[in-house]
Amino acid sequence: MDSRTGEAGILARLLEGLLSGRIRIVDLTVTLDQRTPTIVLPPELGQTWPFRIEEISRYDRRGPATYWNNFSCGEHTGTHFDAPVHWISGRDLPDNTTDTIPPAKFLATAAVIDCSRDARADPDYLLTVDRVEEWEGIHGPIPPRSWLLMRTDWSLRTDPEAFLNMGDEGANTPGPHPDLIPWLISERDVIGFGSEAVGTDAGQAPHFPIPFPCHHHMHGNNRFGLPGLCNLDQLPPHGTLLITAPLKIRQGSGSPLRALALVEEQADD
Amino acid sequence: MTGPVGPPRRKDPTRRTRLPVTPPGNRSREAHGLAAMAAAGRFALQCCRRCGHVHYPPRQLCERCLDGELEWRDVADGGRVLAETTVRHANDLYFRERLPWKLGLVGSDAGPSIVAHLAEGCERGRRVRLALHLDRAGNAVVAASPERDASRDDPRLREMVFDPRGRRVLVVDGTTGLGRHLVEAFLASGAREVFAGFSRPWNRSPDLAALRGREGVSVYPLDVTDTDAVEKLAALIGDKVEILVNNSSHVRMGGALDRLDFNITRQEMEIHYHGLLRLAGYFGPVMRARGADGPYGAVAWVNMFSAWSLVNNPELGTYSASQAAALSLSHCMRAELAAGGVRVVNVFAGPLDDEWHQLVPPPKLDPATVAARVVRGLERGLEDIAVGAVAEEIAHRLAENPKEIERSIRL
Numbered sequence: 001m002d003s004r005t006g007e008a009g010i011l012a013r014l015l016e017g018l019l020s021g022r023i024r025i026v027d028l029t030v031t032l033d034q035r036t037p038t039i040v041l042p043p044e045l046g047q048t049w050p051f052r053i054e055e056i057s058r059y060d061r062r063g064p065a066t067y068w069n070n071f072s073c074g075e076h077t078g079t080h081f082d083a084p085v086h087w088i089s090g091r092d093l094p095d096n097t098t099d100t101i102p103p104a105k106f107l108a109t110a111a112v113i114d115c116s117r118d119a120r121a122d123p124d125y126l127l128t129v130d131r132v133e134e135w136e137g138i139h140g141p142i143p144p145r146s147w148l149l150m151r152t153d154w155s156l157r158t159d160p161e162a163f164l165n166m167g168d169e170g171a172n173t174p175g176p177h178p179d180l181i182p183w184l185i186s187e188r189d190v191i192g193f194g195s196e197a198v199g200t201d202a203g204q205a206p207h208f209p210i211p212f213p214c215h216h217h218m219h220g221n222n223r224f225g226l227p228g229l230c231n232l233d234q235l236p237p238h239g240t241l242l243i244t245a246p247l248k249i250r251q252g253s254g255s256p257l258r259a260l261a262l263v264e265e266q267a268d269d
Numbered sequence: 270m271t272g273p274v275g276p277p278r279r280k281d282p283t284r285r286t287r288l289p290v291t292p293p294g295n296r297s298r299e300a301h302g303l304a305a306m307a308a309a310g311r312f313a314l315q316c317c318r319r320c321g322h323v324h325y326p327p328r329q330l331c332e333r334c335l336d337g338e339l340e341w342r343d344v345a346d347g348g349r350v351l352a353e354t355t356v357r358h359a360n361d362l363y364f365r366e367r368l369p370w371k372l373g374l375v376g377s378d379a380g381p382s383i384v385a386h387l388a389e390g391c392e393r394g395r396r397v398r399l400a401l402h403l404d405r406a407g408n409a410v411v412a413a414s415p416e417r418d419a420s421r422d423d424p425r426l427r428e429m430v431f432d433p434r435g436r437r438v439l440v441v442d443g444t445t446g447l448g449r450h451l452v453e454a455f456l457a458s459g460a461r462e463v464f465a466g467f468s469r470p471w472n473r474s475p476d477l478a479a480l481r482g483r484e485g486v487s488v489y490p491l492d493v494t495d496t497d498a499v500e501k502l503a504a505l506i507g508d509k510v511e512i513l514v515n516n517s518s519h520v521r522m523g524g525a526l527d528r529l530d531f532n533i534t535r536q537e538m539e540i541h542y543h544g545l546l547r548l549a550g551y552f553g554p555v556m557r558a559r560g561a562d563g564p565y566g567a568v569a570w571v572n573m574f575s576a577w578s579l580v581n582n583p584e585l586g587t588y589s590a591s592q593a594a595a596l597s598l599s600h601c602m603r604a605e606l607a608a609g610g611v612r613v614v615n616v617f618a619g620p621l622d623d624e625w626h627q628l629v630p631p632p633k634l635d636p637a638t639v640a641a642r643v644v645r646g647l648e649r650g651l652e653d654i655a656v657g658a659v660a661e662e663i664a665h666r667l668a669e670n671p672k673e674i675e676r677s678i679r680l
Contacts, residue, residue: 034495040471046532054496164471 021265028229028242028259029079030155032071036078037160039198040171048074075254081246082192082200082215082225086253089220096222098252105224106245108191110147110261111139112235119152119174123165124204126177132184139237144189147226147242150176154196155230164198175202178210181217193218194226229259239264273389273422274564277435277461289560289609290362291406299327302341303409307401308652312346314379315339323380325411344379346399348413351376353393363405366561370425375399375413388414388423402429402650405560405610407603421648424564430650431569431614434459436511441466441548443488444474446623447573448516450640455512456485458644461565464506466491468498493517493544494536503551511565512647513552516573517544520625524586537591545572545595549602557609569647570606571614572599573639576660577678579617579667584680614652616643619659629680632658 008016017023030036036051051073057063076082084090085097095101113135118125127150132142142148152174157163165172176184176193184190193200193214200214210216218225226244241262246255280286296304299315303326306313315324317331318338330337353373359365371387377399391397397413404410405428412429421432438455442448443465452463465488467477480486489506492498493515519540521533556567577585578592596615603613620626622633634657646654655661666674 034492034497037471046530047536049532049535050494052495161470166471166473 017264018262024263024265026231026234026261026263028231028261029257030228030230032073032078032256035160036073037164037198038074038077040164040166048076050074051077073256075249075252075256078256079228079230079259080254080256081244082219082227082254083246083252084219084222084224085251086225087212087215087219089216090222093222096219098246098249098255103245105191106243108145108147108242108244109143109238110149110194110235110240110242111142112149112151112232112237112240114151115174116151116153116233119154123172123174124202125152125174126202127175127180128177129180129183132180135237142184142188142190145191146188147192147194148184148188148190149194149226149229149232149235150174150196151232151235152196153233155228155232165203169204170206171198171203173197173203175200175205176214178208178213181213185217185221185223190223192224192226194229196229196232197227200225200227226259235261235263273420274424274427274435277565280562286559287366287561287563289557289611290366291607291610292363292404292408293361294406294408296408297327299329300409302327303401304403304407306341307403307409309655310646310649310651311343312399312401313341313343314381316342316344325377325381325383345377347416348375348377348383348397348399350374350387350391350393350395350397350413351382353387353391367424367428373413375411383411385411385413386425386429388412388419388426390415390418403612403652404429405612407607407612407652427564431512431612431647432458433512433644433647435461435565436568437462437464437509438512438514439464439466439506439510439552441491441493441513441515442517443467443480444472444477445516445518446476446636447621447639449476449479450637451514451516451643452480452483452486454640454644458648460485460512462487462509464489464510466502468492468494493547494539496547499547499551503555507552507555508559510552510556511559511567512569512571513548513556514571514573514643515545515548517541518573518575520585520588522585523588524583529587534587534591537588538594541591542594542598545598549598553602553606556611557606560609560611567609567611569612569614570602571616571643571647572596573616573618573643576617576619576655576657576663579663580671580674580678582678582680612652614647614654616646616654616656617660617664619657
């Protein structure tokens, strides 16, 4: 409530919208469990821990009134947030870690581009500048300080083997074309790039001229990544507000998070 | 329990499963020397260093010259049956269930006359071969079998070995060359069914691919770092596993100072120590309960260890330490599984000729050789199986002078 006028304030109107269903909440988060796939790297390199969980007690001799668990996983597990410090290109930037990023940056609008048909036809599909411009011609431009989310329906692949889609020459998963990321930064000033695969970059990105261009350019420009999303099919092309707050890990390079989208329903009248 | 065991049959679900009992257990400290020989498959008896007299049963002093220096020496394993008897009544629960039971006195070529368990065909006057075995309680006994044509199906001998024939075997990791060759060797030995585990299905393994669809083999997801996965598989097949082989392994270079990485050391402990513990926790209880479940009941738990579990190789320092932790755990499991007559077999192998030992100088072991030795060791009832020159040398040097090997071991 506005303290001077007595009218309902913005937050009260937001809550009213949520309760009335005018604003829909879409959970963009996959459930974490022991089958949650993590990035596959050559075995001689450092490896991320998979999600593991051990029961502390379940109303038993270990704790008669209590059910709780210990869990462990890498910072980049499941639906997660990539902070700029994750990549060497972003290591010297200010406020580049999960504990120092200004919290206001965890709220941003999102543009959602549907590449599900392309990814179904070609698992190595790369989203290009041309394609985004074509999309903008229909839906309007990506506003500044907005996420670009690449919908591929890849999250429907619930079998870890199909999700990671490893071949003889590495992973075959969709992602952004190397030219797209610099353009998104300089021409559209996005806050970050989100996708449904295990990482924001395509499976074959290690072989690009600049390997892992989404990581390299986004983090090198103090922007973020949001891989492992799901339910992007429930989002409109424009008009989504994302809430993407990672855990406040000191010097954290990222963290699993509960990614939530607020979507304003079109009024019936 | 006379005559050969028949083929394995499905269980009658209306019948109470026989509870495992074990043969009488107490032995003197000297007599456990026999267990050490039996564990390694040696027919060795105490011999006097001064006068050479050969003793059985073991004792503290030479019965001929009273010298106290008795040492274990491999001796001739032949003999002739001097007398035989068939036990038709016993108060001991273990033998009571297995009557009639044949015992005899064997005049051994090595000297002493020895009371031995007699296999079928060991009549009075016949030449026999003597062997030290560990009985279901883990104690050393002497068994005699015909010099020729000993049957694998002799029920009394089967009690003292871990014959895979007719049994169902779980090979924990079917994604490696060793895993595949273990499966093949068990099938060749007559295993009824082999279950092969795999973790990280996205790591396309040619060895696992070779096992898929093979008759008598079924593959299951099994990641020993995942408690839930181990519990689920135990719920699915735990009551079918009669021999479990834990061959999961994670080989990485590094010591406590050089190349230290806690992510690697944690993974080593997760796979070698906690992995074994998870398997023990979920597969152990039902295996222990099925130790007397017919002639094909649960019989052995096999751990594939590195020979460096016995003495730390500093170039694989944290790996060796995690293997030693698992080795210690195996001794705990041996004590706990003993109540069911299920025996823990530890295999100590030198470096394998695989992608994780690329820079290790030869001799390196062909996984097929290791697998064959493991299965042969089970058929013979061995408890400690050293495979390859590296493992044998380590065992030998440890017995001789542990300080020497501790100071000189390197890749």
